[in-house]
Amino acid sequence: MAFVQIRHLTKRYGQHRAALDDFSLDIAANEFVGIMGPSGVGKSTLLNIIATLKKPTSGTVFVAGQPVTKWRDAKAANFRRTQLGLMIQDFRLLPNLTIGDNIALPLTLLPPRPKDLAERVAQVATQFSLDPLLTRYPHQLSIGQQQRVAAARAIITKPSLILADEPTASLDSHAATTFLQHLAKLHHEAHTTTILVTHDAFTASFCDRIVFIKDGRFFAAVTSKGNQQQFFEQIVETAAISGGRWRDETIN
């Protein structure tokens, strides 16, 4: 059984055309899937529904066989806290906490405080090359470093599912590459399942499979055969035939 089963999802905002229109997809355990498509086709809506932050108009998302989109608030909140690692563009570190304390936050907000907290902070800091920065404060870090702190914070709970929405959008190409290398390495070491939304073909080339959405529906999928450059070219070609209004930097 697929780890994430997306079944006939439709989402309407008011009277507008459906943002998602009977969208279905299976994602295997330990798969690293990218969701791509032109602006406004429903990518963020899809991720927010999987994250239980938005309710679908109809359809269901199952995670590990559980109908998470049917759950009420408290159960959904518990799912987000214990199972999900959310990486979003607007990551908000707390300015008055050190980097170490920011990373530890998901484990210190509610008691009990894990006995191995320091080890866990050290471990995720190493995964994102943040070891020398743990006693600094957010304003002393570059945006790329801050984004890696947010990623470390997202994975310290050992989530089974990582959802990332344009996590490299505010980074320059060097910082974005570093971030994606860390994410891909983490993905393969920790055996998580990752769904990443992006409009950028280079970012997408770090994934195992790319699913293209068009007008709220499945359009196409391409799978990596191991060569990142070839996969990148395949992604660019599929993006080009999918049409729509892509952001400028997608296909260059």
Ligand SMILES: Nc1ncnc2c1ncn2[C@@H]1O[C@H](COP(=O)(O)OP(=O)(O)OP(=O)(O)O)[C@@H](O)[C@H]1O
């Ligand atoms: N809260 C909302 N209220 C009304 N319409 C919305 C809302 N959120 C999204 N939409 C509309 O739903 C459609 C899909 O939006 P969504 O943000 O999911 O697309 P996207 O593919 O992530 O776009 P982008 O790449 O530009 O971020 C768009 O037409 C958008 O205007």
